[in-house]
Amino acid sequence: MWVLQPDLVFNINPLQAFLMKITDGIKNIIFDFGGVIINIDYFRTRDAFLKLGLDNFDEIYSQFNQNPIFDQFETGRINEDIFFSEIEKLSEGRLIRKDSIEAWNAMLLDFPQDNYEFLKSIKNKYRTFLLSNTNETHLEYYFNKLKVWYGIENMDPLFEKTYFSCRLNLRKPNVEIFDYVLKDSQLRPEETLFIDDSPQHVEGARKAGLRAFHLTKPKGIIDLIR
Numbered sequence: 001m002w003v004l005q006p007d008l009v010f011n012i013n014p015l016q017a018f019l020m021k022i023t024d025g026i027k028n029i030i031f032d033f034g035g036v037i038i039n040i041d042y043f044r045t046r047d048a049f050l051k052l053g054l055d056n057f058d059e060i061y062s063q064f065n066q067n068p069i070f071d072q073f074e075t076g077r078i079n080e081d082i083f084f085s086e087i088e089k090l091s092e093g094r095l096i097r098k099d100s101i102e103a104w105n106a107m108l109l110d111f112p113q114d115n116y117e118f119l120k121s122i123k124n125k126y127r128t129f130l131l132s133n134t135n136e137t138h139l140e141y142y143f144n145k146l147k148v149w150y151g152i153e154n155m156d157p158l159f160e161k162t163y164f165s166c167r168l169n170l171r172k173p174n175v176e177i178f179d180y181v182l183k184d185s186q187l188r189p190e191e192t193l194f195i196d197d198s199p200q201h202v203e204g205a206r207k208a209g210l211r212a213f214h215l216t217k218p219k220g221i222i223d224l225i226r
Contacts, residue, residue, distance in 0.1 A: 022213055023225055026126065028192040030181065030205075033132035033155075035197035036215055037119070038142070039109035048103035053094040060090060073135045076166040080137050105141045116150060118222050119158040126225075130155055130162040131181055131194070133171045133201075139164065161185055172196070173204025182208070195221060 034040035049057040060067040073083040084104075088095045122128060143154050155162050163181055170177035182189055189209035196202050197215045205212035213224065 022211075023193065026191060026193045026211065028127040028129070028185075028187050029122075029225065030129045030131050030192060030194045030210070031119075031159075031221065032194075032196035032198070032201065032215075033130060033134065034108070036195055036221060037115055037130070038111045040107050041109060042107050044109075045103055045105075045107040048106040052091070052099055052103055054087075054091045056090070071171065074133050074165045075169050075171050076136075077169065080135075083135070083137075101137060104137060108138060108142055108145075111146070111149060114222060115220070116158070118225075122225060123158075123160075127185070127187070128159050129181065129185060130159045131172070131177070132163070133165045135166045139166070172198070172201040175204055175208045178205050178208035178210060182210075195224065 031037055046057055046061070061070060069078065069083060069086045072078045073080075078086075084097055084100045087100050087104075088097070119128065139154075146152050146154065152158075161184075163177075163184075165171040165177065168177060168180060170180060172178075178194070181187070182192070190211070192210050194202070194205040194210045194212040195215050196205070196212070199214050202212040202214045215221070215224070
């Protein structure tokens with residue numbers, strides 16, 4: 001926590017003051033994954049499926065309004081085989097499995113090294129956690145990337161604990177998933193900051209009593225937490 005000295009008060013600009021307020025009294029931080037820690041571009045998956053002939057992809061998927069099969073996949077209620085079979089049905093037979101998986105993973109981009117080093121460095125100051133709406137296909141793909149980029153098997157070395165919707169049968173923005181994390185890791189909500197790039201997830205966290213911040217470009221996690 002920053003300590004203001006009397007002679008420095010008038011040198012604090014509005015942005016610095018705002019950032020100080022965000023982390024004041026915070027002991028625990030829960031991070032979203034895509035769009036917060038790693039870069040992600042939903043339009044890459046959209047464009048990939050359109051190129052493969054799934055012309056109505058915009059109707060069945062977006063970041064904010066999803067066909068039920070996506071929710072079911074993200075909460076682990078259907079497995080990978082069923083999910084991609086349903087996608088292929090929607091394409092009326094124009095898709096093959098390999099192409100479907102590549103298109104689905106196209107949204108996942110890089111993990112900036114600055115973010116990687118930052119997450120390692122703040123573990124000495126905060127209890128940190130990862131909470132992501134995701135699926136087993138994306139996890140397998142990205143964990144393989146992590147081995148190449150940073151020599152780690154998964155995200156566990158960077159956090160006290162990681163939580164993935166597909167392994168909890170729960171997803172954001174439902175209050176139940178936040179309640180689960182709070183109880184499981186014995187966190188006080190008023191001492192816990194949640195950071196996400198989706199406004200509906202931020203609102204869900206606030207309903208659960210957490211302090212929450214909607215991260216928007218060009219801000220990054222390094223800008224928020226000092």
